[in-house]
Amino acid sequence: MLYDVIVIGAGVTGSAVARELSRYEANVCVLEKCEDVCEGTSKANSAIVHAGFDAAEGSLMAKLNVRGNEMMTDLARDLDIPFKRNGSLVVCIHKEALDGLKDLYNRGVANGVKDLKILSREEALEMEPNLSENVEGALWAPTGGIICPFELNIAMAENANMNGVDFRFNTEVEDIKKGEDGNWHLRTNNGEYVTRYVVNAAGVYADKIHNMVSADKMHIIERRGDYCLLDKTVGGHVTHTIFPQPTKLGKGVLVSPTIHGNLIVGPTAVDLENKEGNNTTAAGIDDLIAKAGDHVRNLPIRNVITSFAGLRAHEEHHEFIIKEVDDAPCFIDCAGIESPGLTSSPAIGEMVGNMMKDMMNLKPKANWISTRKGVKKTDGLSIEERNELIKQNPAYGTIICRCESITEGEILDAIHRPLGARSLDGVKRRTRAGMGRCQAGFCSPRTMEILHRELGIPYEKITKSGGNSNIVLERTKGEVSGS
CATH class of the missing domain: 3.50.50.60 (FAD/NAD(P)-binding domain)
Structure with missing residues (x-):
């Protein structure tokens, strides 16, 4: 074809x-x-919708950042994506660096970012009480947001x-x-x-x-960033996205709530020559934790439920x-x-x-579909709504992932929708089954059963994320007679 x-x-x-x-x-x-x-x-980034004050004035990066930010509200509505404009703060902790906030402010205004404001120490602490005691001021960008990547x-x-x-x-x-x-x-x-x-x-x-x-x-440089994800019990430690002042290696280690109620800390910035080098390192995580504590006090880092790393496609210019x-x-x-x-x-x-x-010379379609509905979530439904849903489909009454309260009905939806899930991670990214405190320790076998039953995939062929990431390598016992 x-x-x-x-x-x-x-x-x-x-x-x-x-x-x-x-x-x-x-x-x-x-x-x-x-x-x-x-x-x-x-799949491995900060999950942040940036306001657009950091990119160089006049750059394509700046133009597309601001435009993408503007588009996000309507896109999230049309495609049924969770999105929140929680706003971001760039925090200055050195008095001699306050001019840098003014530079960011001027750049943001030139880029077309709306409603920027430089806050005093007192204003910043009133907005975000868990900021470092060393805070001298902050740049407030209300158009910043958080989303599920x-x-x-x-x-x-x-x-x-x-x-x-x-x-x-x-x-x-x-x-x-x-x-x-x-x-x-x-x-x-x-x-x-x-x-x-x-x-x-x-x-x-x-x-x-x-x-x-x-x-x-x-030449693309693979720039690795390490992250820690903290439990939902500490997701409210900050309510806005907290950035340090940026450096030539990037925007620095942020601390932010996630759209699903966790707290995320990261990333580091380590340049590699390995396009598959997305493994975390002890040194990277230690560096991450040390830097995160510079701008947010009493960071509850002991509540980490997982760490991960992603690669940014950095081009030298x-x-x-x-x-x-x-x-x-x-x-x-x-x-x-x-x-x-x-x-x-x-x-x-x-x-x-x-x-x-x-x-x-392309011609528009007369019947283009601009919207889609995501996996139907039971989280947030009233008892009456949940009971009605279970009456229509009993699978929504069976909890598979206890940490995130994900039902069998949601997993079935994730599997059978367009471009449906074919692996444990595919289910996880569509439903959050396996993203909770136990990190899939309890729900993986049940999710595998559903994948096996619905798709006819042998257990030995079910993977975590495709390729050679098989969960079960071989059978150690024969089938039980009559089973």
Whole structure:
């Protein structure tokens, strides 16, 4: 089959581009080397919607950050994504650095960020009592927010799929060549794909994909960030997102509530030359904890329930690269998409969609679907509403994940919806089953039973996150007669 556009990568960038392209009469396909959407940088980040005061004035990064922030309220409503504008504070703890807050304020105003304000020490402590006693002032950005990165990514991908975009998982691009027919021929581990246009949204692998087609080589630096996630019992330690003043390595170690009521601390910034180097280290976590305590007092770090690390796709000029490649016509890069990439993703999708509409003379669909409903959650329902739901579907009366109170009905929804879950992590990202205090210690066997029953997957083939992450390696006993 000849596609009009193939998007490489099903993270937030690729999924946002796919959703925008699904507005038009075009055959679009997304190729993803992993077993699900949201498997790379998009699954391990701060879950922050940045206001836009940090990016350099006049940069594409600044423009798309602010635009993405503006789009988020309507997008969250249309795609049924939890989102809250809790606001952010950049905290200054050295009197001699107060001018730096003014610089950030001026940059934010130039970037178009609304309602910024510099707070005194007293104003900052009144707003956030657990700030460090050393606070000298803070920059207040009320448009900052918190979101679920998994649900944002999954929602955009599902909506694209509902509108006709094909997704091919476990499909890694190994080589790209321009054929004599004038089309791009993509060789993958699952056969060849042919397309008129390619969008490279491959995250930390964007340089590898770009370098297959261009003599002007690109280099992406894998910048690892370690995080700690704290229990919901301490989720209210701060109510706003707390940043230190930024450095050349990034925005620093933040402390923030999450949209689901936890507290998140991170990230560090360690440059690597390893595109799969997303393991945490003792040194990284120790560094994280030490820095987090500089700006927030009495940080309840003993309440950590898990730690994790993610990789940012850092390009040496610290700028988004979104353009057609000069020596590879009809090949569009979306590269160097590091923080604030999550915030910017809807705007990146919009930009690339408009670019390709003009390049390809695309016509809008008459029946484009702009909305989707997420997994139906029982959390927050009244007793009457819950009983009515159980009456309609008894599976909503069976709790599978006790920590997060996730029911069998929610897991069934996650499995059978568009681009449904096929692994434990796939279920976790769609429902939060396994994200609680025990970190899937109790619910994994039950979730495996449901995956086995609903999808017919042998237990030996069920994975944590695709690939070789099998949970059960082999049977040690035969089947019980009559079972």
